[in-house]
Amino acid sequence: MPEARPPAGHLLELRRVSKRYGTAAAEVHALREVDLSLEAGTLVAVMGPSGSGKSTLLTIAGSLEAPSGGEVLVEGRALSSMSRNAKAALRRRTIGFVFQDYNLLPGLSAAENVSLPLELDGVPARRARAVGMESLERLGLAARAAHFPDELSGGERQRVAIARAVVGERRLLLADEPSGALDSENGQAVMRLLLDACARGVGALVVTHDEHLASFAHRVVRLKDGRVESESVLSHAKDAS
Numbered sequence: 001m002p003e004a005r006p007p008a009g010h011l012l013e014l015r016r017v018s019k020r021y022g023t024a025a026a027e028v029h030a031l032r033e034v035d036l037s038l039e040a041g042t043l044v045a046v047m048g049p050s051g052s053g054k055s056t057l058l059t060i061a062g063s064l065e066a067p068s069g070g071e072v073l074v075e076g077r078a079l080s081s082m083s084r085n086a087k088a089a090l091r092r093r094t095i096g097f098v099f100q101d102y103n104l105l106p107g108l109s110a111a112e113n114v115s116l117p118l119e120l121d122g123v124p125a126r127r128a129r130a131v132g133m134e135s136l137e138r139l140g141l142a143a144r145a146a147h148f149p150d151e152l153s154g155g156e157r158q159r160v161a162i163a164r165a166v167v168g169e170r171r172l173l174l175a176d177e178p179s180g181a182l183d184s185e186n187g188q189a190v191m192r193l194l195l196d197a198c199a200r201g202v203g204a205l206v207v208t209h210d211e212h213l214a215s216f217a218h219r220v221v222r223l224k225d226g227r228v229e230s231e232s233v234l235s236h237a238k239d240a241s
């Protein structure tokens with residue numbers, strides 16, 4: 001991805017975002033007036049106990065759910081002002097998701113999995129494949145391009161998922177425990193790959209339970225009971241070499 005820097009301003013901004021599930025006695029405040037901003041080139045780790053709202057935060061930041069209150073802006077555009085179609089286009093073109101279980105399609109090769117978002121967005125197949133290969137190469141997976149997910153190791157599958165999340169011009173990467181199923185060496189490798197993506201201008205929000213992996217990030221946001229409990233800027237992200 002060449003210089004795909006977004007326009008001036010934040011890549012992602014949450015302004016007093018709240019999310020309630022259920023009603024009356026069953027009501028859960030998953031998020032309470034959360035403020036958070038993410039700039040291009042920045043890796044932010046989101047930590048917090050189980051149930052503190054981390055997955056909800058990612059889901060709302062990725063426009064997969066609407067907040068109950070507050071506002072989410074992606075590249076300065078308020079999601080609440082966008083049509084369903086415009087949000088779908090944003091998810092195809094701008095936002096990449098990485099889930100713990102990878103969500104690779106088993107019937108498609110690594111290369112086909114990575115180029116799929118581009119094809120769905122109308123990019124001609126040959127061009128989509130070329131851009132997908134670039135993304136795989138960046139993650140050291142060129143030799144695995146023709147392999148199917150069940151022919152790849154857990155770490156390789158995770159790299160394919162990251163390649164797909166940043167393919168083309170996608171600039172906002174949302175990752176929910178991307179290293180959850182990996183051993184610590186592969187977990188650290190995933191964080192380095194996310195940092196590499198950030199060095200190329202991507203902004204990433206990464207949920208992790210692991211303090212050591214969080215220490216790779218530029219900033220750590222800690223949630224508790226749906227609120228931002230603290231936010232710390234790490235003096236330097238760990239060397240990505």
Ligand SMILES: Nc1ncnc2c1ncn2[C@@H]1O[C@H](COP(=O)(O)OP(=O)(O)OP(=O)(O)O)[C@@H](O)[C@H]1O
Nearest residue numbers: 021022028030048049050051052053054055056057
């Ligand atoms: N669809 C839903 N309906 C009702 N309650 C929900 C829903 N999704 C999440 N919650 C509740 O909202 C709160 C926050 O959940 P969330 O999944 O965001 O937490 P989390 O920090 O990601 O937890 P974990 O680390 O266990 O994945 C929890 O109390 C959860 O039970």
